[in-house]
Amino acid sequence: MPYTxxxxxxxxxxxxxxxxxxRLLASGLRRYRQLRVSECHLPAADILKHVSEIRPDILLVAxxxxxxxxxxxxxxxxxxxxxxxxxxxxxxxxxxxxxVVEAFRAGAKGVFCRSDFEFKAxxxxxxxxxxxxxxxxxxQLRFVMETLSESAPLHLVNSAGVGLLTRREEDVVRLVADxxxxxxxxxxxxxxxxxxxxYLFRIFEKLGISSRVELxxxxxxxxxxxxxxxxxxFEELNGANRSRARSV
Numbered sequence: 001m002p003y004t005x006x007x008x009x010x011x012x013x014x015x016x017x018x019x020x021x022x023r024l025l026a027s028g029l030r031r032y033r034q035l036r037v038s039e040c041h042l043p044a045a046d047i048l049k050h051v052s053e054i055r056p057d058i059l060l061v062a063x064x065x066x067x068x069x070x071x072x073x074x075x076x077x078x079x080x081x082x083x084x085x086x087x088x089x090x091x092x093x094x095x096x097x098x099x100v101v102e103a104f105r106a107g108a109k110g111v112f113c114r115s116d117f118e119f120k121a122x123x124x125x126x127x128x129x130x131x132x133x134x135x136x137x138x139x140q141l142r143f144v145m146e147t148l149s150e151s152a153p154l155h156l157v158n159s160a161g162v163g164l165l166t167r168r169e170e171d172v173v174r175l176v177a178d179x180x181x182x183x184x185x186x187x188x189x190x191x192x193x194x195x196x197x198x199y200l201f202r203i204f205e206k207l208g209i210s211s212r213v214e215l216x217x218x219x220x221x222x223x224x225x226x227x228x229x230x231x232x233x234f235e236e237l238n239g240a241n242r243s244r245a246r247s248v
Contacts (some may be wrong), residue, residue: 014064044075080107097143110135
């Protein structure tokens with residue numbers, strides 16, 4: 001059962017530089033009775049003001065706003081800073097590594113590709129994110145985890161810098177983040193599958209989570225607090241968009 005806000009509905013604000021695309025997206029989402037959808041195709045500063053006033057549950061923001069290409073990422077960061085209770089989903093032109101990583105760096109709780117677009121899937125994305133989950137496919141999570149592994153060791157700590165997991169538990173987390181299933185993890189670590197399951201149960205209990213996807217995203221958030229992910233350059237991000245344009 002999806003989360004609903006205090007008024008019995010999930011409120012969604014759609015922000016996009018493309019007026020027609022923004023209206024079509026909002027119109028499609030209004031098919032779902034649980035949603036109350038508004039749209040905005042203004043510059044980022046005006047959208048932020050609108051967000052502060054209406055406090056939507058979800059901000060669905062395109063990468064490009066009237067301010068220019070990739071300005072949606074800057075808006076996502078500002079929303080994370082000023083309105084952290086609002087869940088941001090970034091609407092990507094394609095599932096390029098640079099775009100995916102930058103979206104999560106900006107504070108997104110999910111990414112949704114126009115190339116995979118259908119309203120039923122977008123509704124699932126919205127209801128999952130509002131329920132506290134992360135919306136990303138396995139390839140997109142792999143992009144983020146590869147970037148993390150390039151920038152910092154996988155060592156989960158609390159706010160005081162104290163390690164939360166044993167060395168062996170961190171080994172299990174690293175292999176989960178690499179996309180391995182329990183049988184493969186058992187083979188890598190020379191353990192039984194039952195032992196791996198026990199490790200995962202203890203890890204979930206220590207971190208207060210309940211799924212493998214939550215474990216990966218917990219690792220993302222924890223490492224980002226200690227060492228920011230390498231920022232994708234403007235050229236890299238635009239290169240991802242140009243690559244998508246050539247493939248269409």
